[in-house]
Amino acid sequence: MSNDIVLVGAGCMGAALLPGLFKGFQKSRILVVDTSPLRREKVAAMGVDVASAIDNIDGGATVVLALPPNSFSGFASSTLALKGHAGLVISVMAGVRIATIKHALQICNVVRAIPNTPAETLKSMTVFCAATSVSLLCLEFAERVLSLFGEAIRVESENLMDPATAICGGGPAYISYFAECMRCFAVEQGFNDDESALIVAQVLCGTGSLLSVGDRRPMQLCRDVMTPGGTTARAVEVLDRNNFKEVVGDALLKATIHSRSLGCMVEEAENERSHR
Ligand SMILES: NC(=O)C1=CN([C@@H]2O[C@H](COP(=O)(O)OP(=O)(O)OC[C@H]3O[C@@H](n4cnc5c(N)ncnc54)[C@H](O)[C@@H]3O)[C@@H](O)[C@H]2O)C=CC1
Ligand SMILES: O=C(O)[C@@H]1CCC=N1
Structure with missing residues (x-):
């Protein structure tokens, strides 16, 4: 594993992860990849390297995917440099399932995480789940990275990631x-x-x-x-x-269900793309 960190997507969530990454990776190269020139400009002003796409990548770099779920399939198909990536890939995308990411990028070391915007002040509550194929080294490293943002807990069942998205994200x-x-x-x-x-x-x-x-x-x-x-x-x-309790319960259920359907939509898009 190298010290390089590549953050894909510097929107509201991606940008909130930067203070934690700065704290934990002072001596490393952090590259922020975003298709938006405006977002790149903002990040470059902090003295961070920026790019509009990943052209090449160190095989041991850690990649954090913080782009919108519906951009993932297009991103995966156009980012050949990530195919078969050996290093750790942490996705914070709502709904997108570990299997979909593994399949799209042909990788093993995937961790699906849901942080929240208080990461900006290192107070995130992050819930994460690791692919069974993740190496022990990558898993330990993922725990360390996610703890940089605040509290982080690991769950075994990926099913819990959708309610975690509703509650915590x-x-x-x-x-x-x-x-x-x-x-x-x-x-x-x-x-x-x-x-x-x-x-x-x-x-x-x-x-x-x-x-x-x-x-x-x-x-x-x-x-x-x-x-x-x-x-x-x-x-x-x-x-x-x-019925405030019911209102809150209904709202959280709606968000949970939408997280699951985002996962299905991204998987369908990915299946269509791979059968083309
Ligand atoms: N906003 C939040 O509180 C949370 C968001 N998330 C997840 O984080 C991800 C980002 O969400 P937000 O930051 O809210 O969205 P956002 O719209 O603020 O940011 C998304 C960023 O990704 C960039 N982007 C889009 N396509 C790209 C591509 N192909 N390559 C590189 N960059 C690309 C956009 O230019 C934008 O800067 C989503 O997957 C969301 O589900 C997860 C937990 C909490
Ligand atoms: O609203 C969303 O879809 C993202 C995921 C959790 C918080 N924001």
């Missing part, structure tokens, strides 16, 4: 949505923008710190706030009456 979106709702209410009530932003951020960070202690379940933390006959109970009653 998408999680920051739902929390931010909720934060935006709270911020809007704060502004409506007369707090200015800065005050509202601080209040909401600190409420979420503070609650996150209690959750991460892990000695009480989230609902216990909720009950701890609900002083009997007090104000919070009134608010939680509204959430209960509007």
